[in-house]
Amino acid sequence: SQQGEEDPQALSIQEGENATMNCSYKTSINNLQWYRQNSGRGLVHLILIRSNEREKHSGRLRVTLDTSKKSSSLLITASRAADTASYFCATDRVGDKLIFGTGTRLQVFP
Amino acid sequence: DAGITQSPRHKVTETGTPVTLRCHQTENHRYMYWYRQDPGHGLRLIHYSYGVKDTDKGEVSDGYSVSRSKTEDFLLTLESATSSQTSVYFCATNDGTEPRGYTFGSGTRLTVV
Structure with missing residues (x-):
């Protein structure tokens, strides 16, 4: 069964706007990760946030984690057409394997 | 996708035939994983390996x-392919030394007819 569920399933925005994707999960985790997948390609790791962290930044990416609500959000600021891709959250439970959500498809229009 | 090669990239096979997909890594990572990706399901874990000859x-x-007979290679075999196994298969690796992201291959698109 899926551990993570992303919301929304699809998101369309204009270049320059911010994109926010949310992820909810079911059980306690060790860390949460976000990945990007361009059409027809493999997944690329974007950022990892540990369970004892609340916020993390990497370039135009900002990830938050709320373990009390079992949720995370990925914010991409000043979106570009090249950010068009599917984004997946994945949870790493202690002593377990990475479990992926169903993904958010982001379309950024020039 | 540098360091992980999946072969073949595309394959069409008939129901009931055995199929083997190969994942080759040059990362020297201890952990290797096979996932399948289907619409509406995201990625689901099929099998994984935590060392040579250690799989689960x-x-x-x-x-x-x-x-997994060598660190570099992780083979996935469909014993008798069925149409429900039509999917995109991804291999991933991880060195397991600390929490960090997985490295993924480019995938194998398998169609069972």
């Missing part, structure tokens, strides 16, 4: 077997 089942392992 994931959440959707029925109908699949794996082997």
Whole structure:
């Protein structure tokens, strides 16, 4: 069964706007990760946030984690057409394997 | 995708035939994983390996077997392919030394007719 569920399933925005994707999960985790997948390609790791962290930044990416609500959000600021891709959250439970959500498809229009 | 090569990239096979997909890594990572990706399901773990000849089942392992005789290679075999195994298969690796992201291959698109 899926551990993570992303919301929304699809998101369309204009270049320059911010994109926010949310992820909810079911059980306690060790860390949460976000990945990007361009059409027809493999997944690329974007950022990892540990369970004892609340916020993390990497370039135009900002990830938050709320373990009390079992949720995370990925914010991409000043979106570009090249950010068009599917984004997946994945949870790493202690002593377990990475479990992926169903993904958010982001379309950024020039 | 540098360091992980999946072969073949595309394959069409008939129902009932055995199929083997190969994942080759040059990362010297200890852990290797096979996932399948289907619309509406995201990625689901089939099997994984935590070392040479050490493998275990994931959440959707029925109908699949794996082997790892060398650190570099992780093979996924469909014993008798069925149409429900039509999917895109991804290999991933992780060195396991600390929490960090997985490295993924480019995938194998398998169609069972």
